[in-house]
Amino acid sequence: MQGPPAETTGRIVTAHQWVERLGRTMGDSIWPGFRPDTMPVAYVVPGQGTLLLSWRGELPQGFLPIAGLAGGGWRSSADRGAASTGTELDGRPTPQVVVNDSAGVASLVGLTTHEAFHVFEAASKREGNRFGRGENSFLVTSYPVFDPQNEAGMALEGRILAAAEQAETKARKRTLARQFLAVRESRQRALGAELADFEQLAELNEGLAEYTLVRVVALAARQRDFPDRTGAARLQTGKLTGLHKLTEDVKLSIRLRYYATGPALGLLLDALEGPSWKTRLITQNLTVQEALAEASGYRTQEEGLRRQAESTFVIAKLRSAADSGVAGLRAYRRAQVDSVLAVPGVQLVVTVEGRALGLCGIDPQNLLQVEPGVLLHTRWLQACAGDAFQATFNTPVVQDRNSQSLRAVVGADSSVTVTTGAQGDVRIESPVVSLHATKAEVSRDGRVLTVKIKS
Numbered sequence: 001m002q003g004p005p006a007e008t009t010g011r012i013v014t015a016h017q018w019v020e021r022l023g024r025t026m027g028d029s030i031w032p033g034f035r036p037d038t039m040p041v042a043y044v045v046p047g048q049g050t051l052l053l054s055w056r057g058e059l060p061q062g063f064l065p066i067a068g069l070a071g072g073g074w075r076s077s078a079d080r081g082a083a084s085t086g087t088e089l090d091g092r093p094t095p096q097v098v099v100n101d102s103a104g105v106a107s108l109v110g111l112t113t114h115e116a117f118h119v120f121e122a123a124s125k126r127e128g129n130r131f132g133r134g135e136n137s138f139l140v141t142s143y144p145v146f147d148p149q150n151e152a153g154m155a156l157e158g159r160i161l162a163a164a165e166q167a168e169t170k171a172r173k174r175t176l177a178r179q180f181l182a183v184r185e186s187r188q189r190a191l192g193a194e195l196a197d198f199e200q201l202a203e204l205n206e207g208l209a210e211y212t213l214v215r216v217v218a219l220a221a222r223q224r225d226f227p228d229r230t231g232a233a234r235l236q237t238g239k240l241t242g243l244h245k246l247t248e249d250v251k252l253s254i255r256l257r258y259y260a261t262g263p264a265l266g267l268l269l270d271a272l273e274g275p276s277w278k279t280r281l282i283t284q285n286l287t288v289q290e291a292l293a294e295a296s297g298y299r300t301q302e303e304g305l306r307r308q309a310e311s312t313f314v315i316a317k318l319r320s321a322a323d324s325g326v327a328g329l330r331a332y333r334r335a336q337v338d339s340v341l342a343v344p345g346v347q348l349v350v351t352v353e354g355r356a357l358g359l360c361g362i363d364p365q366n367l368l369q370v371e372p373g374v375l376l377h378t379r380w381l382q383a384c385a386g387d388a389f390q391a392t393f394n395t396p397v398v399q400d401r402n403s404q405s406l407r408a409v410v411g412a413d414s415s416v417t418v419t420t421g422a423q424g425d426v427r428i429e430s431p432v433v434s435l436h437a438t439k440a441e442v443s444r445d446g447r448v449l450t451v452k453i454k455s
Helices: 006-030 105-124 135-139 148-166 170-191 191-223 230-242 254-273 276-283 289-295 302-313 315-341
Strands: 041-046 049-053 073-076 085-089 090-096 349-352 358-362 367-371 374-377 381-384 391-392 397-400 406-409 419-420 425-430 431-439 440-445 448-453
Touching: 006 049, 006 105, 006 191, 006 302, 041 105, 049 425, 085 105, 090 105, 105 191, 105 230, 135 191, 135 254, 148 170, 148 254, 170 191, 170 254, 170 289, 191 230, 191 254, 191 289, 230 254, 230 431, 254 276, 254 289, 276 289, 289 349, 302 315, 315 367, 315 374, 315 397, 315 406, 349 391, 349 431, 391 406, 431 448
Parallel strands: 041 090, 349 448
Antiparallel strands: 041 049, 049 073, 085 090, 349 406, 358 381, 367 374, 374 397, 381 391, 391 431, 397 406, 419 425, 425 431, 440 448
């Protein structure tokens, strides 16, 4: 096939033009800094090919230009396994949307915005921030889907969010938000920290992307010339129904539940706080659940009690003392390391390239943090790196996780035996260390004996 199907192309182009129009004029209203109109989008027509729109410059390899469609290209293919996701074309992050026969303009506007938001999230990702990080999806393999108590609690949350969406007053919405948080936190305490974190990060990732879907379709439906108001209304009704039936569709992965709760939480925050919650969520590194707790006043009593305690016991003085104490601790720990490594004898340095230096055994009672990423094992350590390296130390060891290295003084020269064999096989023995490494290089510089383990 040399070109895209005409009817499908018209539907896709119309939807894409609406995404560009709304992104250009209302991008910040969808999400601060989000501009879906600046991104190329790849629309996959299953079994036929991919329609690329808004591409700037020479088309990627395999795409043919389309007459009368600037920035458009078509690549014939029968990729029936494609999914709506984020991809890359010629090094450019590109939303990819699978176009089903039943997808109307409203649906395509929403799906395009959803996938574009994932591209935006990825570009916004910062070290230490939760926004853009995503959840650990492997936890769906251990989520307690057969726990009736958890399932009932999740179903209750869906009903509360549905009621909040339909509530007519701000006061009623706030009351329901607090009820939701009480139910959610009780359920998540039983669920455990790891899975509770999974839920909140799923809402932050897929939930917020789905919020932008709902938000952009609502904005489109307000425009008099939007051609698919029926589809927009159907989508809104479907989301509300999804909250009522949050746990009922056994054919779907539990991860899809957060596609329902995420946008519901976002809309509730819009109603309680207006758009400012979005900026606050980013700057304060919050989850959507945490943002709702603040916006609804759910933490008011807790915050009042904390402020009272801070005033009574003069938190400023305690913080000043803590700052001084931490600075002193840092200096003391560095001095400990210097003292350990200054002991007379051979200083053994082990470095690992191309793999992680693991710990196969530690003494937690005798393990101290020196600074971020640096540990002092004061008595004993078993270190390993798969089959490439195993060592037992019965002496203090400085471990640097940033450089993947170990340092330790392992005895006088006369007590340290180094044996090298074929193909980089190395053994080091002394009264305080037993080390075996493969594919290693050994070098000596004064008192420093270095073992460099290669991948």
